Structure formats: structure tokens, C-alpha cells
Amino acid sequence: MAVISVALITLSFRGDNLFQRTEDGARSALSSIGDFAGSVFSPLTDAWNSAWDYDDLQDENNQLRQQIDELRAAEFTEQAATAELARLSADLDLTPVGEIPRVAAKVVVPLGNFTGDTIQLSKGETSGLREGMPVVVRSGLVGRVVEVRQERSFVRPLTSPGFLVGVRFLDGDYITPAIAQSDENLLRAELNVSFDPPALGTLAVTSGLERSVYPPDLSVGVVENVITDESTLTNVIFIRPVANIENLSFVSVLDYDTGQ
Amino acid sequence: MSQISLGIHPSQLHRYGRGVITRLGIMAFVVVFFHLGLWLHLPLFGVTAETLLLASVLSGALLGPVWGAGAGFVLGGVYDLLSPTPLGLGCLVFSISGYGIARLVSTFGMTRWWQSSLYGLIGLLGGVSLFASVGELLGQDYLINEHFPRIMWVQAVFAVVLSPGFWWMMSWVASGSFRSEDSRLRRRLQPLNPGRLT
Numbered sequence: 001m002a003v004i005s006v007a008l009i010t011l012s013f014r015g016d017n018l019f020q021r022t023e024d025g026a027r028s029a030l031s032s033i034g035d036f037a038g039s040v041f042s043p044l045t046d047a048w049n050s051a052w053d054y055d056d057l058q059d060e061n062n063q064l065r066q067q068i069d070e071l072r073a074a075e076f077t078e079q080a081a082t083a084e085l086a087r088l089s090a091d092l093d094l095t096p097v098g099e100i101p102r103v104a105a106k107v108v109v110p111l112g113n114f115t116g117d118t119i120q121l122s123k124g125e126t127s128g129l130r131e132g133m134p135v136v137v138r139s140g141l142v143g144r145v146v147e148v149r150q151e152r153s154f155v156r157p158l159t160s161p162g163f164l165v166g167v168r169f170l171d172g173d174y175i176t177p178a179i180a181q182s183d184e185n186l187l188r189a190e191l192n193v194s195f196d197p198p199a200l201g202t203l204a205v206t207s208g209l210e211r212s213v214y215p216p217d218l219s220v221g222v223v224e225n226v227i228t229d230e231s232t233l234t235n236v237i238f239i240r241p242v243a244n245i246e247n248l249s250f251v252s253v254l255d256y257d258t259g260q
Numbered sequence: 261m262s263q264i265s266l267g268i269h270p271s272q273l274h275r276y277g278r279g280v281i282t283r284l285g286i287m288a289f290v291v292v293f294f295h296l297g298l299w300l301h302l303p304l305f306g307v308t309a310e311t312l313l314l315a316s317v318l319s320g321a322l323l324g325p326v327w328g329a330g331a332g333f334v335l336g337g338v339y340d341l342l343s344p345t346p347l348g349l350g351c352l353v354f355s356i357s358g359y360g361i362a363r364l365v366s367t368f369g370m371t372r373w374w375q376s377s378l379y380g381l382i383g384l385l386g387g388v389s390l391f392a393s394v395g396e397l398l399g400q401d402y403l404i405n406e407h408f409p410r411i412m413w414v415q416a417v418f419a420v421v422l423s424p425g426f427w428w429m430m431s432w433v434a435s436g437s438f439r440s441e442d443s444r445l446r447r448r449l450q451p452l453n454p455g456r457l458t
Contacts, residue, residue: 001333001355008340008348009398027341030296037297045301052303111300113307113411114392116344117402154344 024150100215101255102136103127107248108152118146118154119248129153132213134254140219140242141165141206142251153253157245158220159185166207167220167239169198175207178220178239187221187239190232197226197235204239215256219243283433284319284331290429291315292338300342306407307414310384312339313354313391314419314426317383318376320358321365322430328358345395345403353394357387373424380423384415 011019038045050057105121123129125148133145135155143157156163163180167189178189189204191197198204202223208216221239228235291311299309312335320328336354340347361383370379388411392403 001329002352005333005336005348005352005355008351009346010348012346012348013398023341023347030338030341033293034296034300037293038301039297041294041297041301045298048302110344111308112343113310113388113407114343114345114395114400114403116400118344120344 020149024152028151102252103129103255104250104252105129105153106250117156117160119143119157119245119251121145121153121155121251121253122151123253124149124151124153126150128255129253134214134218134256135251136218136254137243137248137251139244140221141214142243142245142248144213145253155251158187158241158243159245163187165214165220166209166212167204168207169223170203170205171198172196175209176237178204178237181238185241185245186224187241189237189239190234191237193228193233193235195235197228197237198223200224200226203242213256215254280323280327280433284323284327287315287319287429287433288331288334291335295338296342304414304417305410307411309418309422310388310415311418311422311426312336312350313357313387314380314384314422315430316354316358317361317387318380318423318426318430319433320360320362320383321370321376321379322427322434323362325359325362325366328362329355330358332356332358345391345400346398349391349395349398349400353387353391356390357383360386373427376427377420377423380426381416381419384419385412388412388415 012023103123105123105127108120108122110116110120119135119142121129121135129145129148131145131148135142135145141158143155143160143163145153146156147154158165159180161180165178165187166175167178167187168175172195174191174195176189176191178187180187187204200223204220204223206212206214206216206218206220208214219242221241223237224240225238226235227238295311299311302308316328316332316335319331323331332354333351336350336352337347339350339354343350361379364382365379370376392408395403
């Protein structure tokens with residue numbers, strides 16, 4: 001059994017096509033059993049979760065109400081900004097983010113204690129997904145597709161340690177790489193002290209540099225903190241992602257041609 | 261002192277009846293069904309009970325190393341299909357856990373039902389630690405993180421609370437009866453040697 005287990009691990013790492021298809025089939029079958037079992041026990045599990053999560057749900061409701069108010073206020077500003085962006089994009093012959101072909105995909109909610117550092121999507125190769133495609137929600141960038149199977153795919157989220165994205169701050173013209181940190185789900189960017197650091201709360205968007213894997217002007221995050229490092233003469237900028245990576249239901253996968 | 265663990269070797273299967281395989285299969289299905297439908301949706305402090313591992317461990321405790329490893333292999337395979345870790349990791353770790361606990365029981369014995377909680381605790385914590393450690397060695401660097409200590413202590417609670425129930429179920433797999441193996445042996449031996457089993 002140990003030998004078979006090691007053989008399975010080896011095949012799993014090699015990514016053999018037939019093996020992956022068999023694995024996907026078994027996962028689908030198990031998922032069907034899980035759905036049925038979940039519906040059988042749902043009265044009990046619902047009661048348990050409402051008893052334990054009542055306070056969290058109340059907090060979440062309050063946060064959502066606040067966000068609705070903020071969104072209503074921002075709606076008018078956004079309309080004007082969208083019109084301006086469309087005009088500028090037309091002038092510069094750019095494809096606005098809204099016009100990039102996209103595939104909507106459902107996020108598979110992970111269960112269990114070891115859920116992994118990737119986000120699983122319900123769509124894969126058959127829906128036209130490819131490795132490297134940017135994944136977004138309405139508020140901004142979520143991550144990038146890193147593995148594609150027949151009917152599912154995996155996304156490396158923006159907050160995954162080491163995730164790299166070029167950003168531009170809206171209150172300045174400079175472009176700098178931002179790297180996800182291993183703690184607190186923040187991205188870290190560095191800027192020479194000769195440049196004025198961005199103000200707190202400034203929006204950081206994708207740089208849109210030539211051959212970037214992300215389209216330009218996708219919201220990445222807002223500046224949460226700036227610390228000056230005297231030893232390296234840099235301003236260290238901490239960016240909080242705007243997309244709520246922890247609570248995703250649906251995402252859009254952009255069919256963006258990097259031109260590479 | 262009576263030994264509850266049966267330690268059935270496949271070559272001795274005819275002595276216990278092929279019903280063990282059937283009952284083991286039914287048990288595996290029931291455990292998977294409850295795991296998928298119930299336990300995965302009943303988190304305690306954000307941690308769910310690793311009932312597939314617990315069933316593997318107690319299979320080993322009651323049925324012996326070979327069957328413990330076998331049950332661990334099958335249930336570990338199901339666990340692999342539920343988690344993003346490479347297929348085979350759960351098979352390997354659950355087999356080792358089932359086998360290891362069986363060896364522990366054969367060394368120290370299991371004479372009372374409450375000892376199932378002790379073996380469940382050792383097996384579950386050992387199995388989860390082994391799973392995370394081997395996984396990390398295989399490049400799954402998210403397995404041991406800041407939540408890991410919380411996962412461990414909540415698993416300890418689950419092991420103590422759930423093990424007697426799983427032990428009761430495993431005693432059915434081993435003997436075909438929900439009556440505990442301990443009391444069955446007492447009833448069988450008392451007429452021959454009253455007062456020996458205390």
C-alpha cells in the first residue's frame with residue numbers, strides 16, 4: 001500500500017493526462033455524493049452554523065449595508081470616470097477592461113482543514129480557460145490562473161506570498177512591482193525616497209506595461225501604510241487588496257492577450 | 261485480561277467470515293457519507309473533524325495492522341479527492357496511522373472502551389501531524405501555518421468525543437454485533453472461569 005501510495009503521488013506530480021482525467025471523474029462522483037449527503041443533513045448543519053455564526057452574520061450584514069451606501073455614493077463618480085476612460089482609451093487605441101472577453105466562473109468553496117493556497121473554479125479547459133489568464137471581480141484583481149484541468153481550474157490569489165504584479169498609483173506617474181507578503185494579506189512595494197510616496201488610501205492599479213499579463217488599470221488595492229526605510233533610502237508601501245479574496249462566489253476570467 | 265483488538269489477518273479470514281469485508285465496506289461508505297454531509301459542515305472554531313482519519317485509526321485498533329492499513333488506504337484516497345493535496349498523500353499517511361495504532365494496541369492492549377478515546381487521540385494527532393509534515397516535504401507549503409495549532413487542539417477534542425462512537429461502530433465491523441467485544445468475551449468466559457475477568 002505504501003508503494004501504491006508513492007506511485008500515486010508520483011503520477012499526481014507528473015500531471016499525466018489520463019491520471020488527471022480519472023482523478024477528475026472520481027472527484028465529480030464524490031462531489032455528487034457530497035451534494036446528496038449535504039442535502040440530507042442540511043437542517044442539522046444549518047442549525048449548527050446559525051447558532052455559532054450568528055454574531056459574524058450580523059457583523060457581515062452591517063458591513064454590507066455600509067458598503068451599499070458607499071457604492072450608491074460612488075456610482076455617480078464612476079459614471080463620469082467610465083466616460084472619461086472610454087474617451088481616453090479610444091484616443092490611445094486601448095481596449096478598456098470592460099470590453100475584454102471574459103468567462104464567468106463559480107468559485108468552489110473549499111471544505112476541510114487543509115484547503116490549499118489556490119482558489120478552485122468550476123470551469124476549465126472546456127470553457128476556454130488557459131494558464132496565465134487574469135481573474136477579476138467587480139472591485140478588482142483577484143489573481144491569475146495557474147492550473148487548468150478539463151472541468152476545473154486553479155487560481156493563485158493576489159495575496160499568495162510571492163505573487164508579483166506591477167502597479168501604478170493614481171496620484172503619481174511611477175510604476176513599481178508589488179509583491180504579496182506572507183502575513184496580513186498585504187502587498188509590499190518599494191519606491192525610492194526621491195519620489196513622493198502615495199497618500200494613504202490612494203488606489204493602486206495594474207501598470208499596463210507592454211507584455212504585462214494583466215490589462216491596464218485594474219484595481220489592485222489601496223495604500224494602507226507607508227514606512228521610510230532610512231538604510232535603503234526607500235519608502236516601503238503596503239497595499240491592501242480591494243477584492244475580498246476570502247469571500248468569493250463568482251469571478252470573471254479575462255481572455256486577455258498580452259501580445260507575447 | 262481480555263484483548264478487544266481482533267487483529268484479523270487476511271489469511272485467517274475464513275475463521276471470522278467474509279462478512280468482515282462487507283461490513284468494512286458498509287462502514288467505509290457510512291463514514292464517507294457522514295463526513296461529506298455532516299462533519300465537513302459542522303466546524304468547531306473553524307476546524308472540522310477528521311473523521312476519515314479517525315475511522316482509519318480505530319479500524320487498526322480493532323481489526324489489526326493489515327485491515328487498519330487497508331481501511332486507511334481507502335479512506336485516505338477519499339480524503340485526497342476532497343483536498344487539494346497530491347493524490348496518494350492521504351493514502352500513505354492514513355495507512356501508516358491505521359497500521360501504527362494497531363501496533364500500539366498490540367503492544368499495550370485495549371481492555372476498556374474509554375481507551376478508544378486515548379488511541380483515537382494519539383492516532384488523530386499523529387496522523388494530522390504526519391499528513392502536514394509529509395505534505396510540506398512534498399512542497400505543499402500551506403499545510404503548516406498559523407492555524408495549525410488550533411487545528412490540533414480542536415482535533416484532540418473531536419478525538420476524545422467521537423472515538424467511543426467510532427469504536428462502537430468498529431466493534432460491529434469486527435464481530436457483527438454492536439455489543440462490545442469486551443462484554444462479549446466476558447459473557448463467553450465467565451461460565452468457565454468466574455471472577456477471572458475483573
